[in-house]
Amino acid sequence: MSRIGVLLAEGFEEIEAVTIIDVLRRAGLEVTILGVGGAKIGGAHGLQVEADQILEEDPGSDWSALVLPGGLPGATNLRDNPIVLELIRSTHAAGGKLAAICAAPIVLGSAGVLEGRRATCYPGFEEGLTGAECSEDRVVVDGDITTSRGPGTSLDFALCLVSQFKDQETADALREGMLINA
Numbered sequence: 001m002s003r004i005g006v007l008l009a010e011g012f013e014e015i016e017a018v019t020i021i022d023v024l025r026r027a028g029l030e031v032t033i034l035g036v037g038g039a040k041i042g043g044a045h046g047l048q049v050e051a052d053q054i055l056e057e058d059p060g061s062d063w064s065a066l067v068l069p070g071g072l073p074g075a076t077n078l079r080d081n082p083i084v085l086e087l088i089r090s091t092h093a094a095g096g097k098l099a100a101i102c103a104a105p106i107v108l109g110s111a112g113v114l115e116g117r118r119a120t121c122y123p124g125f126e127e128g129l130t131g132a133e134c135s136e137d138r139v140v141v142d143g144d145i146t147t148s149r150g151p152g153t154s155l156d157f158a159l160c161l162v163s164q165f166k167d168q169e170t171a172d173a174l175r176e177g178m179l180i181n182a
Contacts, residue, residue: 004029004065004165005087008051009036009078013071014043015151016101020067023158027170034059036081044071059083063091065165070102070122070150079107079128088113092144097164101148101157105129108145117142122150155180 006021024031035041035051042048053060066088068078078084088111092098100108105121106128108114115131120140138153139146139160146164148157159180163171175181 002030002064003060003062004031004067005034005060005063006031006067006069007034007036007055007078007084008041008049008069009074009081009084010042011044011071011077012041012049012069012074013102013151014045014047016069016071016154016157017043017049018047019154020069020101020158020161023155023162023174024067024165026174027162027166029162029165036078036084044074055081055083055087059087061090061094063087063096065097065099065161066091067161068098068100068104068107070100070104072103075103075106075125078104079110085111095144097144097146099146099148099157099161101154102150103128105132105147108147113145117145119145119147120149121147 033052034055036055039051092113102122103125109128109130117132118140119129119132120135126134139148159171
């Protein structure tokens, strides 16, 4: 796994975004924060994050994985952006991994990549998981697509991604080192 893009749009869920970025970087993975709509992205609760790259200026085409934090209106801003949807489709078609948490699985539903897959999301957003079999599990992995429920599942989600993008040994070491479930 070489290049991982984390897409942030105005109104993203801070706990999810920061947890995912931090845990993946602790694992030694190359993570690029892709700002949708600009370089400075405001979270749902006022936290500002500076993107490494502005999506509209250079979406790139060689992502190994795309990760989408949720939050509102962050998830709907991602869903309503045609560049985001095309990037998801092209990454998926090229064999890249896709991951979304909280409300963000609706973006995968809108991109048409959940058909016939198991997926989960924040309660109340199931209708946006077009074509998916909905689950209430904390984290759901179905092939190259991983989904999760919300802020409280962020660490489990991020560690699951580490196990996929790197290896289980690294995920276990991070879990122990961060005193998760200690």
